[in-house]
Amino acid sequence: MLWASDLGFDIGTSKTTVYARGQGVAYSDESVIALSSRGGNTVAIGHNASGLARAEGAEAVVVRPIVAGTIADFAAASELLRQTMIRALGRRWLVGPTVVSAVPPGATSVERYTLQQALIKAGARRAFLVDASLAAALGAGFGVNQPAARMIVDIGAGSTNIGIVSGGAVLLSRSLRFGGQDLDEAIRRLVRRKFGLATTRESAEQIKIRVGSVARDLQKEPVSLDGVEVYGELFKNVSVPLDDVPDLLSRHVSLVASEIRWLLEDVSREHREDLMATGIALSGGTSRLRGIAGLMTEKLGIAASVVPNPAESVISGIGVVLQNPGRLRIDGGQFYASDQ
Numbered sequence: 453m454l455w456a457s458d459l460g461f462d463i464g465t466s467k468t469t470v471y472a473r474g475q476g477v478a479y480s481d482e483s484v485i486a487l488s489s490r491g492g493n494t495v496a497i498g499h500n501a502s503g504l505a506r507a508e509g510a511e512a513v514v515v516r517p518i519v520a521g522t523i524a525d526f527a528a529a530s531e532l533l534r535q536t537m538i539r540a541l542g543r544r545w546l547v548g549p550t551v552v553s554a555v556p557p558g559a560t561s562v563e564r565y566t567l568q569q570a571l572i573k574a575g576a577r578r579a580f581l582v583d584a585s586l587a588a589a590l591g592a593g594f595g596v597n598q599p600a601a602r603m604i605v606d607i608g609a610g611s612t613n614i615g616i617v618s619g620g621a622v623l624l625s626r627s628l629r630f631g632g633q634d635l636d637e638a639i640r641r642l643v644r645r646k647f648g649l650a651t652t653r654e655s656a657e658q659i660k661i662r663v664g665s666v667a668r669d670l671q672k673e674p675v676s677l678d679g680v681e682v683y684g685e686l687f688k689n690v691s692v693p694l695d696d697v698p699d700l701l702s703r704h705v706s707l708v709a710s711e712i713r714w715l716l717e718d719v720s721r722e723h724r725e726d727l728m729a730t731g732i733a734l735s736g737g738t739s740r741l742r743g744i745a746g747l748m749t750e751k752l753g754i755a756a757s758v759v760p761n762p763a764e765s766v767i768s769g770i771g772v773v774l775q776n777p778g779r780l781r782i783d784g785g786q787f788y789a790s791d792q
């Protein structure tokens with residue numbers, strides 16, 4: 453293959469997804485890379501790499517180079533992106549792909565430059581950056597032909613991106629360092645404090661998904677935790693009542709609601725009226741937390757609902773931009789209706 457097909461990247465804290473132009477999602481796996489502890493060659497990426505973190509005797513350093521949606525380890529991130537590109541394209545290339553990648557709103561110019569350089573180092577010929585909240589909006593169908601203001605809140609694993617868009621342009625957007633991983637961590641602390649049990653991140657995530665309804669009345673049964681570790685001893689099927697979890701999660705989700713309330717203060721009256729009518733759209737993996745839309749609605753007095761396929765909004769929006777990267781405003785904050 454001489455020319456590589458154009459690719460879109462959603463490089464998330466927990467997961468990287470790649471969209472190939474004219475094809476759709478071509479790759480999706482955890483944002484993890486394992487490097488050999490001697491020499492630093494790549495041993496594995498994705499879930500194979502995170503599996504090595506648990507494997508005994510694996511002589512590998514396991515790195516998660518994306519923290520809160522931003523590159524935290526440049527060398528590991530560019531190598532992960534290079535390996536990802538090879539897998540998404542299926543073979544090598546002579547002329548690298550044009551790449552569109554989402555960047556968190558409010559990223560500094562240093563963070564934007566770092567992301568662009570990581571993509572170029574990984575093999576991209578050129579790299580366009582789109583505001584992640586605009587990508588989520590485009591993916592949810594709030595495009596150039598929708599002049600009414602819309603709000604999209606994408607809650608991922610390490611970051612929450614809030615965007616208010618109109619006609620394919622960002623009016624206001626903001627990124628918070630908050631996501632599903634913070635909920636997992638809060639659950640681990642709660643279980644430790646109340647029951648003296650040390651849970652792994654994975655079991656905390658399972659508790660969140662199973663009983664983690666933010667609406668108090670949804671579920672109050674005890675959950676059984678498998679493979680819980682207490683002072684180095686492994687317990688199977690420990691049953692603990694976790695009726696405090698919904699309240700705990702509700703308190704954390706309130707942080708997002710208060711940030712939204714704050715952002716709304718800067719919106720013009722006309723756009724605020726639009727938003728009251730169109731409501732709040734939730735996307736991202738954490739928008740699948742049971743009861744979250746109801747809680748947002750209750751806290752804000754504006755109807756909130758989860759978009760269809762919430763985990764794919766950002767990558768679908770990137771796919772839209774990939775059709776015509778030249779229509780992207782230079783700062784990634786607007787996608788124009790035509791090439792002029």
Ligand SMILES: Nc1ncnc2c1ncn2[C@@H]1O[C@H](COP(=O)(O)OP(=O)(O)OP(=O)(O)O)[C@@H](O)[C@H]1O
Pocket residue numbers: 463464465466467468520521607608609610611612631632633657660661664736737738739740741742763
């Ligand atoms: N059913 C569910 N209930 C609650 N949380 C869920 C559910 N399914 C997935 N999640 C959470 O969603 C998060 C992953 O979301 P997503 O894939 O949008 O993150 P990301 O794009 O990798 O991260 P970010 O955008 O913050 O950089 C994880 O924290 C995961 O635990």
Ligand SMILES: [Mg+2]
Pocket residue numbers: 464465608609736766
């Ligand atoms: Mg994301």
